Amino acid sequence: xxxxxxxxIEHHWMVLAFSVLLLLAGLWTARTMPVDVxxxxxxxxxxxxxxxxxxxxxxxxxxxxxxxxxxxxGASSVRRVxxxxxxxxxxxxxxxxxxxxIFLARQVVAEKLALVGSALPPQVDRPVLAPVSSIMGxxxxxxxxxxxxDPLTLRTIADxxxxxxxxxxxxxxxxxxxxxxxxxxxxxVHPDQLRANGISLTEILDAARGASQxxxxxxxxxxxxxxxxQAVGRxxxxxxxxxxxxxxxxxxxxxxxxxxxxxxxGGLKRGEGSRNGKPAVIVGIQKQPGANTxxxxxxxxxxxxxxxxxxxxxxxxxRKIFRQADFIEVAVDNVVKALRDGGILVxxxxxLFLANFRAAAIxxxxxxxxxxxxxxxxxxxxxxxxxxxxxxxxxAIGALVDDAIIDVENVVRRLRENRAKPANEQRPAxxxxxxxxxxxxxxxxxxxxxxxxxxxxVFGLAHGRHRGVAQPDxxxxxxxxxxxxxxxxxxxxxxxxxx
Numbered sequence: 152x153x154x155x156x157x158x159x160i161e162h163h164w165m166v167l168a169f170s171v172l173l174l175l176a177g178l179w180t181a182r183t184m185p186v187d188v189x190x191x192x193x194x195x196x197x198x199x200x201x202x203x204x205x206x207x208x209x210x211x212x213x214x215x216x217x218x219x220x221x222x223x224x225g226a227s228s229v230r231r232v233x234x235x236x237x238x239x240x241x242x243x244x245x246x247x248x249x250x251x252x253i254f255l256a257r258q259v260v261a262e263k264l265a266l267v268g269s270a271l272p273p274q275v276d277r278p279v280l281a282p283v284s285s286i287m288g289x290x291x292x293x294x295x296x297x298x299x300x301d302p303l304t305l306r307t308i309a310d311x312x313x314x315x316x317x318x319x320x321x322x323x324x325x326x327x328x329x330x331x332x333x334x335x336x337x338x339x340v341h342p343d344q345l346r347a348n349g350i351s352l353t354e355i356l357d358a359a360r361g362a363s364q365x366x367x368x369x370x371x372x373x374x375x376x377x378x379x380x381q382a383v384g385r386x387x388x389x390x391x392x393x394x395x396x397x398x399x400x401x402x403x404x405x406x407x408x409x410x411x412x413x414x415x416x417g418g419l420k421r422g423e424g425s426r427n428g429k430p431a432v433i434v435g436i437q438k439q440p441g442a443n444t445x446x447x448x449x450x451x452x453x454x455x456x457x458x459x460x461x462x463x464x465x466x467x468x469x470r471k472i473f474r475q476a477d478f479i480e481v482a483v484d485n486v487v488k489a490l491r492d493g494g495i496l497v498x499x500x501x502x503l504f505l506a507n508f509r510a511a512a513i514x515x516x517x518x519x520x521x522x523x524x525x526x527x528x529x530x531x532x533x534x535x536x537x538x539x540x541x542x543x544x545x546x547a548i549g550a551l552v553d554d555a556i557i558d559v560e561n562v563v564r565r566l567r568e569n570r571a572k573p574a575n576e577q578r579p580a581x582x583x584x585x586x587x588x589x590x591x592x593x594x595x596x597x598x599x600x601x602x603x604x605x606x607x608x609v610f611g612l613a614h615g616r617h618r619g620v621a622q623p624d625x626x627x628x629x630x631x632x633x634x635x636x637x638x639x640x641x642x643x644x645x646x647x648x649x650x
Contacts, residue, residue: 152596156588160581170520177523184526185443185535186479194230195251197260198281199223199243204274208236214272216241222267226259253283253440282324288437290444291451292473294424296431297466303417306331308462309432316458317434320450322442330424331432332417336389340411348405355397355410362386362395362407389413426469433472441533448476486541493548494518501556510563517555518548550602554595562587 159166199219203211216236223232223245231246247256257280264278271278295309309328317326338359340352368380386392393408407413424433438447452470459468497518502511522544529540565587569577 152592153585153589156585156592160585170516173527174519174523177519177526180530181523181526181536184530185441186445186483187535187537190535190537190539193246194249195247195253195256197245197247197253197256199241199245199260199264199278200281201241201243201271201278202276203239203241203272204276206239206272206274208238211239211241212236215275216243218267218270219243219264219278222263223260226263228256228259257283282437283439284324284437288324288440289435289473290438290448290475291436291470292433293455294426294431294433294469294472295466296426296429296469299465300463301332302330302430302432303332303334303415305432305466306417307334308466309434310334312462313434313458316454317436317451320447320454322439322447322450323436324439325437327435327437329422329433329435330430332420335416335418336386336392336413337416338392338407338411338413344410348400348410350397350405350410355407358395358397358407359392362392389415426472444479445476448474482538483536483541486538486545490541490545490548493545497548497552501552505556505560505563507563510559514552514555514559517551521547521551550599554599557591557595558588561591565590 201215201219203215206215216234219241220232220234220243223229223243226245228248228251229245230248233244233246235242245256245260260280268277295305295313297305306328309331310333314326314328317323338355340355345352345355363384363386365385366382368382371378371380390408390413393406393411393413395407396404397407397410398405424431426433436451438444455468455470462468498511498515501514502508505511505514525544525547526536529536534540562584565583566580569580569583
């Protein structure tokens with residue numbers, strides 16, 4: 152410490168230059184750091200989605216959820232596996248140890264799923280991994296509504312136009328439309344026509360399934376030229392489905408339209424979206440981890456402005472449903488004001504008690520330099536600017552200037568005493584500054600260590616165990632932490648409850 156102080160006094164211009172560079176680096180880093188309300192407090196999590204058409208929750212749990220959980224439990228660095236099973240769908244959350252790279256975790260899960268895929272029932276789709284997101288990932292909800300267009304048109308525009316445009320915005324993880332009516336080509340079969348023609352339901356299902364597909368017929372060679380042959384059978388209207396042949400009866404083709412009504416309509420609704428009490432399509436947007444919420448919301452606003460100009464007349468986009476950016480700006484602004492007010496109070500106290508503007512100015516340089524150093528450390532550890540980090544800085548203002556006040560006040564007092572001596576007894580100012588600083592350095596260091604020790608236990612807090620909670624409705628949820636229950640089949644807390 153003595154050598155450091157001596158070097159700083161002898162090279163004070165270099166110290167000033169380093170201080171300016173530190174301040175500029177801190178300001179630049181603060182402007183480019185991501186801003187959030189709270190830090191991401193969730194462990195690296197991979198979400199697995201599996202759909203089983205028409206399967207009951209207890210059947211999905213036995214044939215789909217349990218095999219997936221059993222395969223995932225043996226993966227390296229997995230700390231907890233949770234699941235929720237409902238009608239025709241199973242969701243499995245795989246949590247990894249803190250610090251695990253999320254992309255490595257997804258690779259581990261994908262390899263385990265490849266082993267269990269062949270054991271799933273044939274009517275179950277291949278398990279897929281949900282996009283990477285976080286607990287604070289939902290940054291924007293907006294409504295698409297119209298006074299003249301029906302819910303089918305709104306949902307179609309949301310799925311085919313809005314969703315695709317927004318997914319192309321850098322930083323967006325997922326775009327989920329809610330409400331409206333999903334567009335379908337529906338084949339409504341007449342049982343009496345089936346009986347009259349001796350056709351089973353399976354035959355008409357196979358005919359409808361194969362009615363919309365393109366096939367390749369190979370190539371046709373003519374001299375040195377080759378032509379690709381393709382049979383275009385992709386349907387675009389319900390009438391084209393109705394013209395598809397089911398079978399032959401007495402040399403006459405029986406078409407789908409002879410046995411059923413083919414129409415365009417909305418799928419079965421299991422949820423609805425509304426705006427101001429009227430039906431609408433609500434679109435939720437999730438961000439990727441590490442994306443700057445403020446900047447991403449600004450980019451989405453520009454994209455939505457462009458979409459509003461391109462959408463058909465009468466369709467409006469209302470972005471005032473939910474905006475996490477507004478909450479972040481208000482919350483961070485409140486903390487920044489507290490930080491500003493605390494700084495102003497410290498300045499007033501320092502000026503009044505030191506009664507020396509020059510000494511007060513030297514003391515107050517500790518605040519911006521310390522905050523700049525804190526910003527650089529947070530950036531190095533991948534943290535963000537949020538209410539917790541800013542709140543910590545606001546609380547630390549007193550400790551930041553405490554050391555500087557004590558040090559500068561002692562230096563000012565010793566310099567004043569040195570000037571009061573006869574000219575032949577006065578010592579060089581640099582020597583007085585060094586000795587005055589070393590005089591109280593030990594006390595300041597020990598006081599700072601005590602403050603650090605007081606807050607040190609906070610970093611040793613253990614993560615609480617998770618215990619499954621019985622879920623309402625048609626969900627079956629359980630925790631597969633071995634500490635909770637050794638046998639995974641004992642994970643039911645109250646058994647499946649179906650609506």
